[in-house]
Amino acid sequence: MPRLVMKFGGTSVADLERIKNAASKVRREVENGFDVIVIVSAMSGKTNELVGWVNQTSPMFDAREYDAIVSSGENVTAGLLALSLQEMGIPARSWQGWQVPLMTTSAHGAARIEEIPTDNLDAKFSEGMQVAVVAGFQGIADDGRITTLGRGGSDTTAVAFAAAFAATRCDIYTDVDGVYTTDPRIEDKARKLDKISYEEMLELASLGAKVLQTRSVELAMRFKVRLRVLSSFEDQTDNSGTLVCDEEEIMENKIVSGVAYSKDEAKMTLVSVADRPGIAAAIFSPLAAAGVNVDMIVQNISEDGRTDMTFSCPTDHVAKAEAAMEAAKASGEINFHGLIADRDVCKVSVVGIGMRSHAGVAAQMFEALSAEGVNIKVITTSEIKVSVLVDRKYMELAVQALHDTFGLETAA
Amino acid sequence: MPRLVMKFGGTSVADLERIKNAASKVRREVENGFDVIVIVSAMSGKTNELVGWVNQTSPMFDAREYDAIVSSGENVTAGLLALSLQEMGIPARSWQGWQVPLMTTSAHGAARIEEIPTDNLDAKFSEGMQVAVVAGFQGIADDGRITTLGRGGSDTTAVAFAAAFAATRCDIYTDVDGVYTTDPRIEDKARKLDKISYEEMLELASLGAKVLQTRSVELAMRFKVRLRVLSSFEDQTDNSGTLVCDEEEIMENKIVSGVAYSKDEAKMTLVSVADRPGIAAAIFSPLAAAGVNVDMIVQNISEDGRTDMTFSCPTDHVAKAEAAMEAAKASGEINFHGLIADRDVCKVSVVGIGMRSHAGVAAQMFEALSAEGVNIKVITTSEIKVSVLVDRKYMELAVQALHDTFGLETAA
Numbered sequence: 001m002p003r004l005v006m007k008f009g010g011t012s013v014a015d016l017e018r019i020k021n022a023a024s025k026v027r028r029e030v031e032n033g034f035d036v037i038v039i040v041s042a043m044s045g046k047t048n049e050l051v052g053w054v055n056q057t058s059p060m061f062d063a064r065e066y067d068a069i070v071s072s073g074e075n076v077t078a079g080l081l082a083l084s085l086q087e088m089g090i091p092a093r094s095w096q097g098w099q100v101p102l103m104t105t106s107a108h109g110a111a112r113i114e115e116i117p118t119d120n121l122d123a124k125f126s127e128g129m130q131v132a133v134v135a136g137f138q139g140i141a142d143d144g145r146i147t148t149l150g151r152g153g154s155d156t157t158a159v160a161f162a163a164a165f166a167a168t169r170c171d172i173y174t175d176v177d178g179v180y181t182t183d184p185r186i187e188d189k190a191r192k193l194d195k196i197s198y199e200e201m202l203e204l205a206s207l208g209a210k211v212l213q214t215r216s217v218e219l220a221m222r223f224k225v226r227l228r229v230l231s232s233f234e235d236q237t238d239n240s241g242t243l244v245c246d247e248e249e250i251m252e253n254k255i256v257s258g259v260a261y262s263k264d265e266a267k268m269t270l271v272s273v274a275d276r277p278g279i280a281a282a283i284f285s286p287l288a289a290a291g292v293n294v295d296m297i298v299q300n301i302s303e304d305g306r307t308d309m310t311f312s313c314p315t316d317h318v319a320k321a322e323a324a325m326e327a328a329k330a331s332g333e334i335n336f337h338g339l340i341a342d343r344d345v346c347k348v349s350v351v352g353i354g355m356r357s358h359a360g361v362a363a364q365m366f367e368a369l370s371a372e373g374v375n376i377k378v379i380t381t382s383e384i385k386v387s388v389l390v391d392r393k394y395m396e397l398a399v400q401a402l403h404d405t406f407g408l409e410t411a412a
Numbered sequence: 413m414p415r416l417v418m419k420f421g422g423t424s425v426a427d428l429e430r431i432k433n434a435a436s437k438v439r440r441e442v443e444n445g446f447d448v449i450v451i452v453s454a455m456s457g458k459t460n461e462l463v464g465w466v467n468q469t470s471p472m473f474d475a476r477e478y479d480a481i482v483s484s485g486e487n488v489t490a491g492l493l494a495l496s497l498q499e500m501g502i503p504a505r506s507w508q509g510w511q512v513p514l515m516t517t518s519a520h521g522a523a524r525i526e527e528i529p530t531d532n533l534d535a536k537f538s539e540g541m542q543v544a545v546v547a548g549f550q551g552i553a554d555d556g557r558i559t560t561l562g563r564g565g566s567d568t569t570a571v572a573f574a575a576a577f578a579a580t581r582c583d584i585y586t587d588v589d590g591v592y593t594t595d596p597r598i599e600d601k602a603r604k605l606d607k608i609s610y611e612e613m614l615e616l617a618s619l620g621a622k623v624l625q626t627r628s629v630e631l632a633m634r635f636k637v638r639l640r641v642l643s644s645f646e647d648q649t650d651n652s653g654t655l656v657c658d659e660e661e662i663m664e665n666k667i668v669s670g671v672a673y674s675k676d677e678a679k680m681t682l683v684s685v686a687d688r689p690g691i692a693a694a695i696f697s698p699l700a701a702a703g704v705n706v707d708m709i710v711q712n713i714s715e716d717g718r719t720d721m722t723f724s725c726p727t728d729h730v731a732k733a734e735a736a737m738e739a740a741k742a743s744g745e746i747n748f749h750g751l752i753a754d755r756d757v758c759k760v761s762v763v764g765i766g767m768r769s770h771a772g773v774a775a776q777m778f779e780a781l782s783a784e785g786v787n788i789k790v791i792t793t794s795e796i797k798v799s800v801l802v803d804r805k806y807m808e809l810a811v812q813a814l815h816d817t818f819g820l821e822t823a824a
Contacts, residue, residue, distance in 0.1 A: 016468050050488065056428055058495040065498075068506050069491035072484040076462065079481035083470040086477075094480050098510070099556060144511060 001125070004034035005170040007136065007158035010044035012173050012232035013077045022232060023084035025173065026131055030090055035125050037165060039136040039158040040081055042073025063108035067138070067148045071097065074135035074154070082133045092131035093124070097138035097146065102157070104139035104147045111139060111147035113156065116164035134161065152213025159216045163223035170220065170227050171241075172212060177231035178242035179204065179211055181408035182259040186399050189409035193257065194239065197247035200257045201227075203351040203385045212244070220244065247353050255354035255361060256406040259399050262347045265295070266315045267377060267389055270325065272337035275307040282334045283309060283325070290324035292317045295347075296380045296389060309336075310378060312389055315343050345377060346395045349387035350402055362386045368405035374398050413537070416446035417582040419548065419570035422456035424585050424644035425489045434644060435496035437585065438543055442502055447537050449577060451548040451570040452493055454485025475520035479550070479560045483509065486547035486566070494545045504543035505536070509550035509558065514569070516551035516559045523551060523559035525568065528576035546573065564625025571628045575635035582632065582639050583653075584624060589643035590654035591616065591623055593820035594671040598811050601821035605669065606651065609659035612669050613639075615763040615797045624656070632656065659765050667766035667773060668818040671811050674759045677707070678727045679789060679801055682737065684749035687719040694746050695721060695737075702736035704729045707759070708792040708801060721748075722790060724801055727755050757789060758807045761799035762814055774798045780817035786810050 006029065008022045022038075029036050041047075050070045054061050078094035085092035100120060104111035121132050136154030139147045149156055155172060162170035177192065179201065184190040196204075198221035205214045211229050220227045226249075230241025247253070273279060280299070287294055292313050300308040313321055318341050328334045355361045362379075365386055369376060374397060378389035390398055403409065418441065420434045434450075441448050453459075462482045466473050490506035497504035512532060516523035533544050548566030551559045561568055567584060574582035589604065591613065596602040608616075610633035617626045623641055632639045638661075642653025659665070685691060692711070699706055704725050712720040725733055730753050740746045767773045774791075777798055781788060786809060790801035802810055815821065 016465060019469070053428060053488075053492055054495065057431070057492050058499050061495055062498055062505075065491045065495045065506055068508065069488050069495075072487045075484045075487075076465075076481050079477045080465055080469050083466065083473055083477045083481075086474055087470045093474075094477055096480065096558075146508075 001035040002033065003037065003165045003167040004029050005037045005039065005158050005162040005165070005167045006173060007039040007154060007171065008041065008081075008173045008232060009154065009175070010041040010047070011175045013040055013081065014044040016080070018232070019077065019080050020084050022173065023081060023088060025232070025236065026081075026085060027088050027090060028236065030130050034168070036131045037121070037161050037167070038081060038131060038133045039154055039161060040074060040077040040133060041136055041154045043077055046073040046076070064145050067108050068146045071135070071138040071146050071148055074137050078133045078135040082131075085131050085133070090131055091129050092133055093129060095121070095132055095134045097135055098140040098144075100134065102134075102139035102160075104141055104149070106141035106143065106145070106147065108141075108145075108147055110150035111141065113139060113149070113160045116160055118164055121165070152215055155213045155216035156219060159219045159223070159225050159227065162225040163219070167225070170225050172227060172229050173232040174211065174229060175231065175233065176211060176229070177234055177240070178229055179244070179258070181257065182399055182403050183261070186261070186396050187259075187403045189403060191409055191411070193242050194411075195243045195245055195250045196257055197250060197353050198244060199247065199384055200351050200353050201244045203349070203382070204258055204260050217244065253354050254352060254406065254408070255358045256350045256352035256408065257354075258351050259402045259406075259408065260349045260351060261395055261399055263392070263395065264315045265312050265345055265347045265389065266318050267310060267312050267342040267345045268318065268321055269340045269342070270309040270334075270336040270338075271340060272306045273309050274335040275302040275305055279334065280309075282328065284311075286324045286328045286333070287311075287321055290320045292321045292324065296378045296387065298378050312345070312347065312378060318343065344392045345389050346392045347387055347389055348395065348398045348402065349385055350406065351385045352406075353384050355384050355386075364405060365402060368401045369398055372397055372401045374401070413447040414445065415449065415577045415579040416441050417449045417451065417570050417574040417577070417579045418585065419451040419566060419583065420453065420493075420585045420644060421566065421587070422453040422459070423587045425452055425493065426456040428492070430644070431489065431492050432496050434585065435493060435500060437644070437648065438493075438497060439500050439502060440648060442542050446580070448543045449533070449573050449579070450493060450543060450545045451566055451573060452486060452489040452545060453548055453566045455489055458485040458488070476557050479520050480558045483547065483550040483558050483560055486549050490545045490547040494543075497543050497545070502543055503541050504545055505541060507533070507544055507546045509547055510552040510556075512546060514546075514551035514572075516553055516561065518553035518555065518557070518559065520553075520557075520559055522562035523553065525551060525561070525572045528572055530576055533577070564627055567625045567628035568631060571631045571635070571637050571639065574637040575631070579637070582637050584639060584641050585644040586623065586641060587643065587645065588623060588641070589646055589652070590641055591656070591670070593669065594811055594815050595673070598673070598808050599671075599815045601815060603821055603823070605654050606823075607655045607657060607662045608669060609662060609765050610656060611659065611796055612763050612765050613656045615761070615794070616670055616672050629656065665766050666764060666818065666820070667770045668762045668764035668820065669766075670763050671814045671818075671820065672761045672763060673807055673811055675804070675807065676727045677724050677757055677759045677801065678730050679722060679724050679754040679757045680730065680733055681752045681754070682721040682746075682748040682750075683752060684718045685721050686747045687714040687717055691746065692721075694740070696723075698736045698740045698745070699723075699725075699733055702732045704733045704736065708790045708799065710790050724757070724759065724790060730755065756804045757801050758804045759799055759801055760807065760810045760814065761797055762818065763797045764818075765796050767796050767798075776817060777814060780813045781810055784809055784813045786813070
């Protein structure tokens with residue numbers, strides 16, 4: 001039998017009615033001839049409740065106990081979904097991480113999957129089990145203690161199972177019906193993509209299109225797992241959702257696939273830094289040590305031995321960044337006249353694998369923004385992405401202008 | 413290090429504050445020099461919530477999934493209590509049933525403990541762990557699936573651990589402060605017992621004094637585990653609560669230790685049954701087959717080849733009993749003129765290991781009841797117990813009269 005992995009997130013199994021709905025989607029795939037491995041999250045809200053209890057009991061908690069406690073939410077959903085499938089006459093059973101066993105490192109709270117031996121599930125499939133419902137987000141370390149995989153762990157679990165069991169596809173059921181050319185709340189001409197490459201999805205995920213966790217897309221790309229994102233709340237056809245796949249599977253491609261944005265960016269400027277060899281390291285090493293996620297970096301030309309250094313980081317890292325810079329100044333490592341934090345900015349990006357073979361995307365982007373009077377503050381580029389930092393008030397305008405200029409409302 | 417087992421029920425770990433309170437009781441025993449094994453129930457209400465979900469999802473549920481789901485409540489408490497102890501600086505860790513492993517039969521939902529290998533916990537104790545917090549009520553079957561032990565499973569878990577680890581004592585923390593000579597709500601002269609024998613406790617437990625589950629007392633008696641019942645909500649001394657122990661450990665003993673009662677009893681009378689050899693079997697075999705718990709049985713003297721047969725059973729078994737008797741009548745197995753169910757009765761019992769060596773207890777009991785005008789409907793006796801069925805309206809009066817006549821308000 002071909003294998004299929006299906007994953008249901010917390011909102012898709014939020015109550016008994018939704019669990020039943022998820023079961024009917026699984027039944028559809030069983031009827032399509034698949035042996036199915038279902039990965040489930042905890043009912044939405046449950047994990048937060050458990051995490052809250054842990055934090056209240058022990059603010060500097062032992063991560064091993066955290067894992068033992070928090071993983072219980074997924075176990076409940078796995079059992080309930082198995083029962084729901086049994087009610088439909090489908091031979092199903094639940095599997096907790098340690099029963100599979102899903103072997104992980106012992107980095108509790110953020111463990112990495114090391115191995116998924118297929119023997120146990122294979123044996124049950126050959127005995128007639130049609131669906132294995134696996135508690136996501138959890139595994140077991142060598143010492144027999146329960147681990148969890150950290151944020152987005154259930155998506156990662158799903159992709160890892162799809163790789164281990166050579167599944168035809170890994171379907172991620174969520175509360176959106178696919179990946180769009182941009183956010184439909186900002187641009188009503190946004191169009192759902194039928195397919196998108198791993199590389200593009202990675203750029204979009206890390207840019208704040210929170211459909212899939214970055215880590216699960218990376219894993220899918222590495223093991224060539226075909227990943228489909230689709231809605232739990234709609235009836236399915238074989239073409240529902242968006243398929244995240246190898247670029248070779250995508251016949252025609254636009255140069256730009258999507259426009260992404262991120263609101264929680266801040267622009268930090270160190271004014272009049274003494275410019276000398278090694279100054280960049282002297283600034284960014286303490287920032288890294290303080291755990292500040294620096295994204296874009298721009299250095300002005302030097303004048304009279306001094307320069308301005310600008311970088312962006314998440315808004316909730318601003319305080320850490322300021323503290324790190326003031327400390328570095330106090331210790332004499334760096335010297336600057338002022339530190340300006342501008343939280344009134346946002347990042348807008350165009351992403352497309354076609355950029356690799358087409359020049360001029362950045363130029364077209366800047367022209368489109370200029371035509372709308374949008375001033376660009378910082379620019380960065382990668383092989384398949386151009387990002388700009390602009391004033392927050394221009395965000396919607398910029399997204400719409402870029403969606404238009406690259407013709408994203410129509411299919412390739 | 414001497415070992416101590418402590419067990420906290422659902423109300424004793426109902427919220428984070430109470431879990432912290434339980435932790436402080438554990439700390440006291442660690443400071444007393446014990447290595448402690450703590451057995452915990454789920455936070456009160458949690459198990460019912462999970463059971464409710466199971467029943468709603470699948471009324472004829474797969475008991476294996478039931479076990480996997482319902483056992484999650486204890487796992488949460490175990491982790492939280494371990495964290496709470498760590499916060500107090502005590503090296504503690506949680507253990508789920510399969511991690512110990514607590515090996516059981518595969519009778520899911522009502523599994524029996526088969527073995528508790530001590531190696532894993534012993535190894536951790538020798539590495540410096542001072543407290544093992546074990547999720548109660550659960551184990552693992554040979555096939556690697558999670559089992560639960562059925563009602564009162566956490567008490568049974570506690571006693572089994574105490575036996576396996578040769579613990580000095582097994583302390584059951586609950587919401588009452590011990591075992592009383594009778595229910596203090598009925599008799600305000602009721603006195604807390606310092607010690608009670610296993611045999612007496614068994615009679616009291618099965619008579620409705622729901623302090624300890626019968627099964628756990630049986631197990632304690634079998635393995636000579638000294639069992640202490642005490643309150644989670646009071647400060648402890650070394651003499652808190654009631655010790656359930658071997659009768660040899662109880663120096664002085666009254667003839668009668670306690671007066672128990674049970675309200676959910678019904679008296680059933682088969683009127684004018686054709687009396688013949690084998691008639692008792694013909695009546696009670698179908699009742700047993702129908703799952704009716706018959707307690708007391710009285711057969712009147714026979715007259716003209718017919719007799720009245722009276723028995724008692726729990727009130728919620730009356731319907732089953734009636735159906736079984738009517739069916740037996742319809743099939744011609746038995747013949748009777750009428751079937752009278754009297755739900756307006758109750759059972760009152762005096763229990764005491766001293767009865768073995770003292771005659772006249774029954775007579776003294778009947779006299780005391782007679783003096784109060786209480787009519788006795790059915791009588792049964794065992795080696796250490798005399799029970800009578802009386803009209804429900806006399807229950808409080810009967811309990812008070814018996815408590816008085818056997819002088820239970822003062823210690824031996």
